[in-house]
Each structure stands twice: as structure tokens, then as C-alpha cells.
Amino acid sequence: MSDVILTDIKKKPLSFTLPVVGAAGAFAGLFVGTAQGSGLLGIVIGGLLLAAIAYLVIEVLNHTQERKAKYGILALFLLAGYLFGGLPGLVVGGLFGWFFSWFVYWVGEGRYRAKLPPYLTSGQVLWHFSFRVLCGAIFVFLITPILVVMPLSFNAENFFTFTPEMLHFDPAGYSLRHYRNFFNSNEWQSALKNSLMIAPAATILSVSFGTLAAIGLSQPHVPFRRAIMAILISPMIVPLIISAAGMYFFYSRIGLQGTYLGVILAHAALGIPFVIITVTATLVGFDRSLTRAAANMGANPVTTFFRVQMPLILPGVISGGLFAFITSFDEVVVVLFVGSANQQTLPWQMFTGLREQISPTILAVATILVGVSICLLTVVEILRRRSERLRGMSPG
Numbered sequence: 001m002s003d004v005i006l007t008d009i010k011k012k013p014l015s016f017t018l019p020v021v022g023a024a025g026a027f028a029g030l031f032v033g034t035a036q037g038s039g040l041l042g043i044v045i046g047g048l049l050l051a052a053i054a055y056l057v058i059e060v061l062n063h064t065q066e067r068k069a070k071y072g073i074l075a076l077f078l079l080a081g082y083l084f085g086g087l088p089g090l091v092v093g094g095l096f097g098w099f100f101s102w103f104v105y106w107v108g109e110g111r112y113r114a115k116l117p118p119y120l121t122s123g124q125v126l127w128h129f130s131f132r133v134l135c136g137a138i139f140v141f142l143i144t145p146i147l148v149v150m151p152l153s154f155n156a157e158n159f160f161t162f163t164p165e166m167l168h169f170d171p172a173g174y175s176l177r178h179y180r181n182f183f184n185s186n187e188w189q190s191a192l193k194n195s196l197m198i199a200p201a202a203t204i205l206s207v208s209f210g211t212l213a214a215i216g217l218s219q220p221h222v223p224f225r226r227a228i229m230a231i232l233i234s235p236m237i238v239p240l241i242i243s244a245a246g247m248y249f250f251y252s253r254i255g256l257q258g259t260y261l262g263v264i265l266a267h268a269a270l271g272i273p274f275v276i277i278t279v280t281a282t283l284v285g286f287d288r289s290l291t292r293a294a295a296n297m298g299a300n301p302v303t304t305f306f307r308v309q310m311p312l313i314l315p316g317v318i319s320g321g322l323f324a325f326i327t328s329f330d331e332v333v334v335v336l337f338v339g340s341a342n343q344q345t346l347p348w349q350m351f352t353g354l355r356e357q358i359s360p361t362i363l364a365v366a367t368i369l370v371g372v373s374i375c376l377l378t379v380v381e382i383l384r385r386r387s388e389r390l391r392g393m394s395p396g
Contacts, residue, residue, distance in 0.1 A: 009110040017058060017108040018051045024103060025050025028096060036084065050100060058108040070101035088167050146370055153178055153363035160360060178364035188361065191349035198260065198335075198345060199328040202267035206324035209268070210275025211317055215309070217276075218283045229276070236273040243270070244337040251338050258340035266334045271324025278323065282316025315383040322376045330369065 026047035033042015053076075057069040074097035081093020106112055116125060156175035157163055165173025182188045213232055217225050235243055247266050248257060256262030286309070294304040310317070332347035339348070346365065353359045 009114050011058075012108055012110050014055065014059060017054055017104075020107050021054040021100075021104055022047040022051035025100070028100075032084075050104075053100070054104045054108060057104055066105060070105075073097055073101040073104070086167070087169050149363055150367045150370065153360070153367040155360060155363070158360055160358065160363070178361045181359075181361045182364050182368075185361070188346075188349060188365070191344050191346045194343055195329055195346040198263055198267060198343070199325050201264045202271055202328040203321050203325040205264065205268035206271030206275050206328075207317060207321040210272040210320055210324070211279050211313075213272070214276045214279035214283060215305075218280060218286075232276055233273040235270050240270075240333045244334040247334060248337040257338055258343070260343055263335055263339045263343045263345075266338050267328035267331060268324075270331060270334065271327050274323035274327060275317070275320030278320035279313060279316045282313045286312060315386050319380045319383045322380050326373055326376055330373070 026043045029042035029044070029046020029049075030039050031042070032046065033039045036042065053073060057066075057073070061069050074094065077093040077097025077100070078090055079093070081089035081091070081096070083089070085092065112129065113125065116128065120128070151166070152160065152162065154174045154176065155163060155166060156173050156177065163173050216222060217229055217232075222228075244266075247262075247269075251257040251262045251266075256265065290308050290312075291304050294308045295301075299307065330347055332345070332351050335343060335345050335348055336351070339345070344352075346369070350362050350365055353362050
């Protein structure tokens with residue numbers, strides 16, 4: 001289906017191609033110019049350069065020269081990148097060259113309309129691609145800090161910045177010393193041990209109470225369902241600093257402040273809303289005639305739950321549990337209020353390292369946490385798709 005052409009393509013006029021390609025070049029020039037110390041100059045040069053390239057390959061060169069023109073654009077950007085930034089610039093220039101060698105023909109030859117319905121107006125086509133560009137820009141904005149932290153964790157020096165050796169891809173500039181420091185440090189390992197003890201316990205409580213609450217609130221005869229739901233998910237809505245302060249004053253009165261149990265209960269309270277939401281979403285497509293049939297055949301409520309209902313809502317339960325685990329494992333504000341030095345978790349140790357003594361080991365820990373989060377979120381997505389297939393919402 002990806003090769004189906006819905007609309008016949010035709011060459012676009014230069015009055016359309018040059019401004020569009022020039023605008024894309026200006027946007028790319030903004031980043032390059034900012035890195036070189038002048039964003040405005042980068043915008044001007046990028047816009048004019050790409051507009052000139054578009055005019056040359058679309059208007060001057062023959063359509064049969066497309067392959068050679070693409071290689072020429074790629075070579076031009078590789079050379080410019082190497083001259084301005086050395087080996088790192090060569091990599092960036094190659095990426096820019098690969099993209100713009102495709103983009104110029106994609107716009108100039110009208111190929112962008114090939115997979116769009118022919119009845120769409122120009123405004124609708126503009127919104128179609130603008131929406132995707134906007135989503136891509138937001139994604140880049142969110143993911144860039146993570147992409148910066150991960151290579152910095154392999155820095156051979158005690159710096160929070162890229163060294164000249166790293167920028168030139170010199171093997172001497174990279175090291176696993178910060179990871180070794182993490183695994184050999186008693187402070188970091190004690191914090192990791194606390195996190196691995198608190199997060200699973202809080203997850204078990206969150207899943208247990210959250211699943212029961214979601215099932216109960218899904219029953220139509222429960223009074224004040226919306227009000228109860230709003231109260232249960234309030235920890236997700238109320239600013240975390242307010243929840244932490246409230247927990248501190250409450251726990252200090254009942255003797256839970258500064259205890260493992262207090263931290264576990266606090267993290268469970270933060271994780272329950274995630275379990276309720278995911279399990280409730282799973283219950284939307286649940287066929288309640290199955291439970292009634294099980295009851296008619298003599299099964300008690302407990303047997304019905306574990307043998308009939310639980311297998312069908314299990315993907316939602318596991319997804320909620322993973323979200324609750326991530327919330328507990330990454331949380332730092334609440335544990336600062338309700339915990340003590342004995343309950344110092346991994347995020348707390350990272351916060352302390354940033355505030356008291358700057359240590360690049362934090363970057364290694366952050367990279368490990370990002371990897372764990374990516375793995376868990378991947379599992380959540382797999383379970384979400386499995387849940388949709390079980391409920392007949394997805395053909396795949």
C-alpha cells in the first residue's frame with residue numbers, strides 16, 4: 001500500500017518550489033549559524049543556498065540527471081560540513097545533504113501529493129504537512145536533552161560538556177569510568193538498593209488497590225462514581241510539591257515520616273492513578289456477559305475475577321503497573337519530604353550530586369534510567385496493542 005499513487009504528480013512552478021525549499025534551508029541555517037555564532041547570517045545563507053540549489057537541479061539540469069544531482073548535493077554538504085566542523089561537521093553535513101537532495105525533488109517535482117487524495121485543497125495539503133512538521137519539531141525538542149546526556153556519560157574527563165577529543169571522535173576522549181564509579185560506589189549502590197526495594201513494593205500496592213478501584217468504579221450501580229474517580233486520580237493532577245508537603249505533615253503525626261513504609265505508601269498513592277486509568281480504559285471493551293455467564297455456572301466472585309476477568313484485563317493491569325513502577329523509580333520530590341537519609345533513592349542521590357558536588361556519574365545514571373524507561377515503555381506499547389487485539393479493536 002505504501003507504493004500506491006493516489007494523485008498524479010507534476011512539476012511545480014519555481015514561484016512555489018524556491019520559497020518552500022529556501023524556507024527549509026533557512027530553518028537548517030538557523031541551527032548551523034547559531035553554532036557558528038550568528039543565527040541571522042545562517043538563516044540568510046541557508047535560505048539563499050538552498051533556493052539556488054533548487055533552481056539549479058530543477059530548472060537547469062535535466063530530469064534524467066537526478067541521481068547525479070543528488071550525489072552532487074550530498075558531496076557539497078559533506079565538504080561544507082568538514083570545512084566548518086571537522087569530522088563532526090562531516091557527519092552533520094552528510095545528514096543535511098541526504099535530506100535536502102531528497103527534499104528538493106520531493107517538492108519541485110510535486111511528489112509530496114502522490115499519496116494524498118486528489119480532492120484535497122492547497123490549504124488542506126499545507127495543514128497536512130504542517131501538522132507533521134510541528135509534531136516532529138516537538139519530538140525533537142523533547143528528545144534532544146536525552147540525546148545530549150547519553151554521549152556525555154562516556155566522557156573521559158570530569159566535565160559536563162563535550163571535550164575537543166569527543167568532538168573529533170578521538171577514542172581517548174571516551175571512557176566507561178563514570179559507569180565504573182556508579183557500580184563501585186557504596187553511596188550509589190545503596191541508593192540503587194533502596195530504589196529497587198521501594199519501587200516494586202509501591203508498584204504491588206498500586207496495582208492491587210488501583211485494579212480493585214477501577215473494577216469497582218466500572219460498575220454502573222456505584223453512586224458518585226465521577227466524584228470518587230476525581231479524588232483517586234487527584235495525585236496526578238495536584239502539583240507534586242503540594243502532595244509532598246501534605247504527606248509530610250500527615251506522616252509526621254502518625255509516625256510514618258522517615259520510614260520505608262511511609263515512602264512506599266507515598267509512592268503507591270502516586271502510582272494508583274496510572275493503574276486506575278489504564279485498567280479503566282481496558283474495561284471499556286470488556287464483555288460483562290462473560291462474568292454473568294460464569295456466575296450462572298456457579299463460579300463465585302473471586303473465581304470469576306481470576307479465571308474470567310483478570311486474563312482479559314491483564315494487559316491494562318501490567319501497563320498500569322509499569323507506569324506506577326516508573327513513577328516510583330524516578331520520583332524525587334516526595335521522597336525528599338517523607339524520607340530520611342536511610343531511604344535515599346537513586347533520584348535523590350542524583351539530586352544531591354547536582355546540588356552539593358557536581359559528579360559526571362550522574363550522567364551515567366541518567367543514561368541507565370533512560371534505557372530502563374525505554375524498555376518499560378516498549379513493553380507498555382506491546383501490551384497496549386495486545387489489549388486492542390483481544391478486544392477486537394485492531395486487525396494486526
